[in-house]
Amino acid sequence: xxxxxxxxxxxxxxxxxxxxxxxxxxxxxxxxxxxxxxxxxxxxxxxxxxxxxxxxxxxxxxxxxxxxxxxxxxxxxxxxxxxxxxxxxxxxxxxxxxxxxxxxxxxxxxxxxxxxxxxxxxxxxxxxxxxxxxxxxxxxxxxxxxxxxxxxxxxxxxxxxxxxxxxxxxxxxxxxxxxxxxxxxxxxxxxxxxxxxxxxxxxxxxxxxxxxxxxxxxxxxxxxxxxxxxxxxxxxxxxxxxxxxxxxxxxxxxxxxxxxxxxxx
Amino acid sequence: xxxxxxxxxxxxxxxxxxxxxxxxxxxxxxxxxxxxxxxxxxxxxxxxxxxxxxxxxxxxxxxxxxxxxxxxxxxxxxxxxxxxxxxxxxxxxxxxxxxxxxxxxxxxxxxxxxxxxxxxxxxxxxxxxxxxxxxxxxxxxxxxxxxxxxxxxxxxxxxxxxxxxxxxxxxxxxxxxxxxxxxxxxxxxxxxxxxxxxxxxxxxxxxxxxxxxxxxxxxxxxxxxxxxxxxxxxxxxxxxxxxxxxxxxxxxxxxxxxxxxxxxxxxxxxxxxxxxxxxxxxxxxxxxxxxxxxxxxxxxxxxxx
Numbered sequence: 001x002x003x004x005x006x007x008x009x010x011x012x013x014x015x016x017x018x019x020x021x022x023x024x025x026x027x028x029x030x031x032x033x034x035x036x037x038x039x040x041x042x043x044x045x046x047x048x049x050x051x052x053x054x055x056x057x058x059x060x061x062x063x064x065x066x067x068x069x070x071x072x073x074x075x076x077x078x079x080x081x082x083x084x085x086x087x088x089x090x091x092x093x094x095x096x097x098x099x100x101x102x103x104x105x106x107x108x109x110x111x112x113x114x115x116x117x118x119x120x121x122x123x124x125x126x127x128x129x130x131x132x133x134x135x136x137x138x139x140x141x142x143x144x145x146x147x148x149x150x151x152x153x154x155x156x157x158x159x160x161x162x163x164x165x166x167x168x169x170x171x172x173x174x175x176x177x178x179x180x181x182x183x184x185x186x187x188x189x190x191x192x193x194x195x196x197x198x199x200x201x202x203x204x205x206x207x208x209x210x211x212x213x214x215x216x217x218x219x220x221x222x223x224x225x226x227x228x229x230x231x232x233x234x235x236x237x238x239x240x241x242x243x244x245x246x247x248x249x250x251x252x253x254x255x256x257x258x259x260x261x262x263x264x265x
Numbered sequence: 266x267x268x269x270x271x272x273x274x275x276x277x278x279x280x281x282x283x284x285x286x287x288x289x290x291x292x293x294x295x296x297x298x299x300x301x302x303x304x305x306x307x308x309x310x311x312x313x314x315x316x317x318x319x320x321x322x323x324x325x326x327x328x329x330x331x332x333x334x335x336x337x338x339x340x341x342x343x344x345x346x347x348x349x350x351x352x353x354x355x356x357x358x359x360x361x362x363x364x365x366x367x368x369x370x371x372x373x374x375x376x377x378x379x380x381x382x383x384x385x386x387x388x389x390x391x392x393x394x395x396x397x398x399x400x401x402x403x404x405x406x407x408x409x410x411x412x413x414x415x416x417x418x419x420x421x422x423x424x425x426x427x428x429x430x431x432x433x434x435x436x437x438x439x440x441x442x443x444x445x446x447x448x449x450x451x452x453x454x455x456x457x458x459x460x461x462x463x464x465x466x467x468x469x470x471x472x473x474x475x476x477x478x479x480x481x482x483x484x485x486x487x488x489x490x491x492x493x494x495x496x497x498x499x500x501x502x503x504x505x506x507x508x509x510x511x512x513x514x515x516x517x518x519x520x521x522x523x524x525x526x527x528x529x530x531x532x533x534x535x536x537x538x539x540x541x542x543x544x545x546x547x548x549x550x551x552x553x554x555x556x557x558x559x560x561x562x563x564x565x566x567x568x569x570x
Contacts, residue, residue: 018266018292018413018443020327025335026366034366041362042353107316107349108406112366114315114332264316265346 031118035126039096048092052134055084060145064152071149073158075165077142082169085138089131089173090197093180096127097255098190106264116260124181131177135170164231172229175248179221182248185255201247221247266292266414266445267313267341271322274308282308284469285322290414290447290462295440297460297477298449305469306449307345310418313447314343326414338367342407345418347399350391356402357387360409367410377405382431396423404435414445421455433459485518489537490528499531500524516541 039045059080063072100106100123113119150157180197187193201221208216217223217239224243227236267290274283283305290296300306311317313324315332326334326341334340350359360374378387381401391399400423407415415436421429436446436459450456456463463480465473473480490496493513500507500515505523507515514537517524521538528535 018327020329020334021339021413023336023339023368026368030366030368034362037365038362041358042351044353103351103353104346104349105351107346108363109366110316111314111343111345112338112363114334114337264311 026113026118028118028122031113031122032125032129035096035119035122036129038099039092039126039130044095048088048095052085052088053137055088056081056138056141059083060141064145064149067149067153071146071153071155071157073160074142074146074162075160077146077149078139078165078169081138081142081145082135082173085134086173086176089134089177090180090183091194092130092134093127093177093182094184094193094197095190096123096130097181097184098188098193101188102190104265110264117256120185120256120259124178127177127181128174131173132170135173139166139169168229168231172225175225175228175244178252179248182250182252182255185259186251188255188259218242219246266290266327267416267447268325268328269309269313269322270324272309272312272319272324273321274305274312274317275320281320281469283312283319286466286469286471287322288464288471288474290445292413292443292445293440294462295436295446295448295460296462296464297456298447298464298466299451299453299456300449300466301451304466306451306466307418309466310345310416310447310449314341314345314416316345336367336410338363338410338412340410340412340414342410342412342415344400344403344407344416344420347396347403347420347422350399350402352392353390355388355390356383356394356398359391359402360405363406363409369410373409373411374405377408380408380435381405397425397428400424400428400432404432412444415439415447417446417448419450420448421450421452429455485516485541486521486524487514487516487537487539487541488524488528488535489514491534491536495531496528496533496535499527499533502531503527 040049060077063077063080097120100109109119110116146157146159180193183197184190184193187196205216205220205222208219212219217236219242220239221243224240224247227233227240228244233240269286269288272283272286273281275281286305286309288296298306298309308317309324312319313326313331314337315330324331326337331337331341337343354362357374357378360378361371364371364374375384375387378384381404383398383401383405386394386398391402394402400420404417404420407417420432424432436448440446440461448456448460457477460477462476463474464471465480487510488496488507493509493515497507497509497515500517503523503526505517505519505527507517510516521540524538525535
């Protein structure tokens, strides 16, 4: 984007040029809101939201109707509420970065906003907002389920350490979503990116341990996410950072740079 | 308004896709960017709109590079590929998204749907649109920001004759209001009735440009005589090459007076003498682009605009 210096002086030979309209630059928040709308305004987008709601409600509903071992604590309700969503959030991230290329709408988008980096950043922001909305729903459902279950059983609800439960699940969700976005950016094709996202880390978990033994945890992204979301970094900070850089930072940077330079067709 | 200056695009080590292309488009005019497929039209338009970085040269809109425009959709309406639309969105949603991005009210999106004759199909998904309908949707998107200029790549593609006439009127109206239009085409008959100026490109190079009338005047006359051989000899003697058209007439690259004087001098009786018509632009087009495709350094025809 900075390879060429912008020309701000009018060049000669253009004939009489009418004055350019005095219109302000398109604001970043406007691009984010358009990207947000784009992620939800198709049948596929609506389906994803419906899937998120179902994936949250079904396991919680099942748990509510099977309270044989007493009322679980808040953290257990949260884990059953976000179990399915954990699979879904990376898909939100992936689609945010791929759909423009898969649907060929990049041509229109980048014609209206030629600074591609702003569009990419807006896509990432919109995906994070969708993820935040989904997680707010998940946490609300978990809290409501705890209250309902306690009411049904006539026990006092056990909230435990709400701060770390909520914080941990938000961190885990954000990391999963960003990793999805990174894979989407790097692969730029919806189906291929989802497949690689599901297969590659699992394959590496097996292959890495076989090849590197204990050193594999320097590149074990799930372990890193687990440590980050449980706030247990003591002694493992460097390993967590390298894992996240390798699985999130690297593909995101690669995909980002390519999208900036890519020939839009 | 639009200034293309020595624009060159080279992919790898091969011949450049676009080679030192220069032209300008002034307000109130419609410029046809004409050339066969693969001549470099789309690459030039993509460099103009900031989608492809040029190897050298520049393209500016009122002196600014397109990516430096604060809100390009309010200055230049662009349609480069009508099929590049999200198939699962309705026509209306497609336009409303663009409207909110360029910052015009969604009412304007509905107005533009009406303007391009898609009001009846606005709730249908783009998947179900014909190519002609997608072209109309693309035009609506281009017009959305009330721009000063339009840049359209093959806008007539997929339109029926009625649609082509509609587009012609729309563009004429836009230019009459002071707008600048640059449209590309490989369809000669479509361009001839629409544009004021022509830029003809072949194998990446501009091979002719100028006003439509001037370019057509350069394509000569058709002449018939009772004794074609005598006339041909007279023209040869006058240093004016003539080409038999195959139906007894001669095609001459000169004006009517020159031909008449040659015929008079030789005592040849003319039965017809008129400006070459019908396929004249076609002949020009094929001769120019054919020459460009066949030789490394094509001759250039420059006509003062």
